[in-house]
Amino acid sequence: MKAAEIHNIHKSYDEVKALGGISMQVEKGEIFGLIGPDGAGKTSLIRILTTLLYPDQGQASIFGMDTIRDFKGIRKIAGYMPGRFSLYQDLSVEENLNFYASIFGTTVSENYHLIKDIYQQIEPFKKRLAGRLSGGMKQKLALSCALIHKPDILFLDEPTTGVDAVSRKEFWEILKNLEEVGITIIVSTPYMDEAELCDRVALMQEGQLLDVDTPANIIGKYDHELYAVESRELHQLIKDLRSFDKTVSAFPFGDTVHLATQEKLRRKELQKFLEEKGHEGIAVQSIEPGIEDCFMNLMRKQNDE
Amino acid sequence: MKRFLAFVKKEIQHIFRDTRTMLILFGIPIAQILIFGYVIKNDIKDVDIAVYDQSKDEYTRQITNKLTSSGYFILNRELDNMKNIDRIFKEGEVKLVVVYENNFSKKLHAENNATVQLIADASDPNRANLITNYSGAIIHDFVKDEFHIDQLPYQINSKVRMLYNQNLASVFMFVPGTMALILMLVSAMMTSISIAREKELGTMENLLVSPLRPAQIVVGKVTPYVLLSIINAITILVLGVFVFGLPIRGSLTLLMLESVLFITLSLSLGILISTMSPNQQVAMFISLFALMLPTLLLSGFIFPIENMPKLLQWLSAIMPPKYFITILKNIMLKGTGMAFVWKETLILGGMTAVFIILSVKKFKLRLE
Numbered sequence: 030m031k032a033a034e035i036h037n038i039h040k041s042y043d044e045v046k047a048l049g050g051i052s053m054q055v056e057k058g059e060i061f062g063l064i065g066p067d068g069a070g071k072t073s074l075i076r077i078l079t080t081l082l083y084p085d086q087g088q089a090s091i092f093g094m095d096t097i098r099d100f101k102g103i104r105k106i107a108g109y110m111p112g113r114f115s116l117y118q119d120l121s122v123e124e125n126l127n128f129y130a131s132i133f134g135t136t137v138s139e140n141y142h143l144i145k146d147i148y149q150q151i152e153p154f155k156k157r158l159a160g161r162l163s164g165g166m167k168q169k170l171a172l173s174c175a176l177i178h179k180p181d182i183l184f185l186d187e188p189t190t191g192v193d194a195v196s197r198k199e200f201w202e203i204l205k206n207l208e209e210v211g212i213t214i215i216v217s218t219p220y221m222d223e224a225e226l227c228d229r230v231a232l233m234q235e236g237q238l239l240d241v242d243t244p245a246n247i248i249g250k251y252d253h254e255l256y257a258v259e260s261r262e263l264h265q266l267i268k269d270l271r272s273f274d275k276t277v278s279a280f281p282f283g284d285t286v287h288l289a290t291q292e293k294l295r296r297k298e299l300q301k302f303l304e305e306k307g308h309e310g311i312a313v314q315s316i317e318p319g320i321e322d323c324f325m326n327l328m329r330k331q332n333d334e
Numbered sequence: 335m336k337r338f339l340a341f342v343k344k345e346i347q348h349i350f351r352d353t354r355t356m357l358i359l360f361g362i363p364i365a366q367i368l369i370f371g372y373v374i375k376n377d378i379k380d381v382d383i384a385v386y387d388q389s390k391d392e393y394t395r396q397i398t399n400k401l402t403s404s405g406y407f408i409l410n411r412e413l414d415n416m417k418n419i420d421r422i423f424k425e426g427e428v429k430l431v432v433v434y435e436n437n438f439s440k441k442l443h444a445e446n447n448a449t450v451q452l453i454a455d456a457s458d459p460n461r462a463n464l465i466t467n468y469s470g471a472i473i474h475d476f477v478k479d480e481f482h483i484d485q486l487p488y489q490i491n492s493k494v495r496m497l498y499n500q501n502l503a504s505v506f507m508f509v510p511g512t513m514a515l516i517l518m519l520v521s522a523m524m525t526s527i528s529i530a531r532e533k534e535l536g537t538m539e540n541l542l543v544s545p546l547r548p549a550q551i552v553v554g555k556v557t558p559y560v561l562l563s564i565i566n567a568i569t570i571l572v573l574g575v576f577v578f579g580l581p582i583r584g585s586l587t588l589l590m591l592e593s594v595l596f597i598t599l600s601l602s603l604g605i606l607i608s609t610m611s612p613n614q615q616v617a618m619f620i621s622l623f624a625l626m627l628p629t630l631l632l633s634g635f636i637f638p639i640e641n642m643p644k645l646l647q648w649l650s651a652i653m654p655p656k657y658f659i660t661i662l663k664n665i666m667l668k669g670t671g672m673a674f675v676w677k678e679t680l681i682l683g684g685m686t687a688v689f690i691i692l693s694v695k696k697f698k699l700r701l702e
Contacts, residue, residue, distance in 0.1 A: 124347065
């Protein structure tokens with residue numbers, strides 16, 4: 030049995046189309062990432078899977094339970110951490126955790142082993158009101174609350190948004206540990222670099238699925254040559270690279286521009302082209318593509334169609 | 335059951351940690367009952383009067399004495415001409431001027447007829463009416479006592495007795511009304527706000543994605559407010575009895591049971607409101623406008639229903655507080671029992687059932 034089976038899901042809010050026919054399957058025990066920018070439809074999909082929203086069309090099931098008919102069954106085995114911090118700010122850390130344990134008919138001590146690694150970090154502040162915690166601590170508390178009833182499947186909606194880099198790294202380590210316990214995890218994130226930490230990912234854009242595969246396979250499917258190009262004038266550089274006749278695409282990537290070309294370039298050729306355009310401090314380096322490059326590539330292809 | 339208790343515990347923690355909620359729950363009811371009890375009064379007490387006594391004889395003195403010793407009036411000053419009356423009223427203290435004509439006693443003896451003029455400040459017409467009625471009655475009383483006038487052969491004396499509220503104290507009227515208003519507002523508003531808050535803060539998402547049933551969520555939310563509202567009802571009654579001397583002539587148990595019924599009704603109304611409001615602000619707005627104004631205006635609390643246009647009378651028939659006020663007055667003032675309030679009780683019970691069914695139907699198991 031699959032952890033989640035999603036078949037041709039459509040969802041619109043009034044005029045806005047959030048999901049336009051999504052189909053995919055999530056295997057039991059994997060970390061499955063929903064990767065895409067804001068507005069890709071990640072939250073809508075998670076809410077449909079957690080039985081919070083009805084799809085307009087299509088079916089979805091969690092461990093064989095239909096999200097519409099068997100919603101009660103799903104609510105017993107699912108853990109959910111919404112995108113917005115939504116614990117009780119006027120209750121303390123400890124009170125929040127106890128409350129969520131008891132509404133699922135369990136106790137904190139019963140499943141303490143599951144949350145031990147996470148909760149130990151915030152335990153010194155257990156008397157503090159949840160509203161006064163820092164962003165990273167809030168997120169750890171929310172995860173603890175979502176885990177306290179030992180769910181079979183865990184839904185995390187952008188858990189690392191607005192969290193510092195160190196906490197993000199810690200958070201993913203925690204998720205890896207949970208995977209070892211056998212919990213299936215469906216996590217959404219707008220950060221492409223987190224995609225590589227998932228077992229499989231679904232790349233989403235404007236309610237459409239670009240690809241579903243392991244990060245390695247997605248990168249393997251990349252069909253262009255990729256270069257990181259640098260110069261003093263980043264903005265002008267993008268413009269000029271886009272006018273270069275061998276360019277497929279050029280996107281800013283930090284301080285550099287990722288240039289995709291159909292065929293291998295001779296570095297001199299590009300150097301010459303850029304010098305003629307008056308660029309200084311030019312550096313060109315051949316690089317391996319990352320998920321973000323693949324995402325941009327798939328997105329461009331979809332737009333061309 | 336353990337889930338439910340955990341929920342109630344959480345709810346109580348919310349209430350006691352929020353000073354604003356506490357203030358609305360306990361501060362406002364007490365303030366309101368005291369304000370309504372002391373400030374809004376239809377009866378008069380210690381009204382300042384001025385006297386222009388042109389004859390200064392035995393009778394005029396006696397009448398003035400009788401007026402000022404009644405407890406209703408205080409002699410503010412004596413006048414020696416008519417010219418100042420306008421100025422005195424404009425100063426604002428004096429509400430009534432009593433003018434005795436010249437040779438008052440002599441005329442009374444010789445002609446069996448003397449005139450006393452009562453000039454009232456009618457910028458507040460209701461009050462002016464009351465004042466002249468009271469003073470007129472006192473003067474009339476005096477004449478009757480002094481001369482034992484029974485000489486007219488045919489005379490009909492109407493003897494008025496105000497039952498259940500001998501002194502026509504308006505507190506008797508306002509305490510039941512305020513009690514209905516406060517219970518309605520506090521119960522309905524607080525529950526609707528507290529449920530809407532879960533929606534607004536996103537915690538409802540977490541509650542929904544749990545095995546809690548909607549009934550558990552709703553009853554868990556409401557239970558603490560039932561208890562707090564009962565405490566409120568008791569506070570209001572205690573204030574009414576000990577501060578304003580309101581009687582409770584009927585059964586206290588019945589009174590409390592009826593109050594609990596009305597509280598349940600208000601709470602179910604609150605839940606219904608919360609199912610329609612996406613956030614706290616809307617919930618508060620609906621509660622205030624849909625509940626407070628009709629309670630004040632259409633329940634017979636301030637304006638008598640019988641005098642309203644037919645349309646408003648029909649509207650008032652669907653106002654729950656109307657029935658509760660009737661029940662309260664019956665039990666507290668008339669001392670009647672269930673035999674006389676069963677109809678109202680039944681109506682309130684029916685309304686409660688309708689609200690509960692509607693709100694359970696409307697309570698969403700999902701986000702949309």
